[in-house]
Amino acid sequence: MVGWHGAPVEELRELEGHATDEELTEQLLAPLWSKSRWWRICFAVSGAGTLLYLVAFTYTVVSGIGVWGNNIPVAWAYGITNFVWWIGIGHAGTFISAFLLLLQQRWRSSVNRVAEAMTIFAVIQAGLFPVLHLGRPWFAYWLIPYPATMAVWPQFRSALPWDFAAISTYFTISLLFWYVGLIPDLATVRDRAPGRVRRVVYGIFALGWRGAGAHWQRYRLVYGILAGLATPLVVSVHSIVSTDFAITQLPGWHSTIFPPYFVAGALYSGFAMVIMLVLPLRAVFRLSNVITTRHLDSLGKMVLAMGWMVIYTYAIETFFAWYSGDPFEVAQYLRARPFGSYALVFWGMVFCNCVVPQALWSRRVRTSPVLLFVVAFLVQVGMWAERFVIIVASLYRDFLPSSWNLYAPTWVDWGLLLGSIGFFSFLFFLFLRYIPFVPIDEVKHLRAELEPRRSG
């Protein structure tokens, strides 16, 4: 392989070393058997975060959302910012698993399960925020069209029932996709587990998988079908989330570019999150033979590509605000955002989302775990800031100056944001402890494909 300026470049491979199938299996199952100290520490910290979440959650439910900083006109603030941020993070998992499977990208194999788990846990966090934001979360079931004695039905011309359908479908399909992918590995765990209890428990979840030819044939077909179903689903979910904004009349929200803009932003933060999860795992569990430099390189490139789509939409959005000549649009995009009360957040967003990822043009940055982690972290911060700008900066300057108001988060708002990160990590550490987080069967399949065939 030769670089663009003629210098030879070391070729990057999806799998390094010459481990046998048995060694690979042992290596990838090891985290399930050993109790490491760092895991306990991380688990305890994330458990504390979960407790914070429980406190803030319970306090909100008991007292009402008056304990948040929300006001009129800033009726959507941290609640919806966190919702959009989390659901965005939840997009890369299914994208990596489904879309890259359809494109036959081999580098997806080692990272797809981590990414899918991330999706499921992020969607759980995301789903809780709108429910909490209802104010009376115990009435959330009113979104379901059930024959009620009140004789009214949900209004399907509103974006809220769309959201409900999109997120519950996305969660269900992501979970199914994840579980189907897990079945062969659960069978491996069943066959290798020390002790009868684990053998029985994993055996139940493995459903009696025997790895028969008939199993594999249907399994691969169904996995492909699920990938085909999940790929448009990924695109639809954040498009539908964006319609929560786009079908309103508010300057800053009322824009047809919103669906693709949101999808690009979702994948952007999602890939950044995959990087942030995979890099520590790779270091702690010494997985650099399975999660190779090739994976880091590809993930870095994906972040860069998505970053440019986001930059493009920022530019187009601002251009159309100016081009429309609408005084409210102009005021929103050219005054309220760059020079208003939240200008610092806006410029922070521009720096994190537009400037920082340009470092990924350098191969050295893409292949350096530390630098890549820093970039991914800043992108994550930038994407949170983007949702804050979209929501708060658009709302705090209403049509009528008499209703203008500032927004400041309370400790409950912060508690829910940090607590949801804690709860997400809590679920993720449980996942690391009890489920093989690199797909063993896929890695072995990949090894068989990459190596010259051993003949009999």
Added chain:
Amino acid sequence: MRGRARFVEPGIMAEFGAEGELEHAVVRLRERGYTRLEIYAPYPVEGATTLLYQTRPRLNWVVFCAATAGALLALAVQWFTNAFDYPLNVGGRPLFSLPAWIPVTFELAVLAGGLAAFIGLLVSIGLPRLWHPVFEVPGFERASVDRFWVGIDRRDPRFDPERSRQELTELRPLRIEVVEVGR
């Protein structure tokens, strides 16, 4: 047992250490006239699977029908609730507002299709079935790690314990095991 007739219930099995040896074994057993063979592998082995299963399962049609049914159900529910049972005039927009109903219709189609794919997978491979006679075969636990097994159905017309063992030995497997009859 009648419902399981379509699945191979091996009477004798042989273990191999490599994918290529497995494929070779399937070819040779086929040449000898065996028709009801099954392979067991830790990951999908294309060659041997293609030899045994030429027909593509029709699960995709099941999924297609389920997805269509899901979409129609979603449309019917939205029409019934918003246009028929509780018609609400919102700014003079048509009661049958198809564009606004597309998101829910699409989501329900995907949901129904995905559930059908999952259930269809389980039905078509006869799972969950937590215990199976092959699990009692010594060494079979490595079929999910790094070993490749071939099994001959005891209902195969050519199956005969002695002759089949002889023919499997000629393939030089790592070991040959007889499967006890299922409980």
